[in-house]
Amino acid sequence: MSSRDSDRITSAQQTLDILYDISQLLNTQLDKETxxxxxxxxxxxxxxxxxxxxxxxxxxxxxxxxxxxxxGR
Known part of the structure; x- marks a missing residue:
């Protein structure tokens, strides 16, 4: 895997982490996979x-x- 691909994957993961944090703050009840x-x-x-x-x-x-x-779940 090239350095560029690795950087893109890292950036995508960081973006998803930020979106997940926002999702948690907004109480969307979505897990990270969803x-x-x-x-x-x-x-x-x-x-x-x-x-x-x-x-x-x-x-x-x-x-x-x-x-x-x-x-009752």
């Missing part, structure tokens, strides 16, 4: 507002299913 997936999707053209809406809807559906099954 956040990285979301960032990748946005970089590939997914609308960020639409992605946020999907995540919110999935959380609502999950909460509703958990309430129906009595699973």
């Amino acid at each position: 956040l990285a997936t979301c960032v990748g999707m946005i970089e590939n053209g997914v609308n960020p507002e639409a992605l946020a809406a999907v995540i919110q809807e999935l959380r609502r559906e999950s909460a509703a299913l958990n309430a129906q099954t009595g699973d």
Whole structure:
């Protein structure tokens, strides 16, 4: 691996770390892997507002299913 590739990987990791810190401050409840997936999707053209809406809807559906099954997670 070239020095340039190594620098790019290090920079990407630092950026993800900063985004994760911001995510924690905003209480998004996204783990680092999920956040990285979301960032990748946005970089590939997914609308960020639409992605946020999907995540919110999935959380609502999950909460509703958990309430129906009595699973308080």
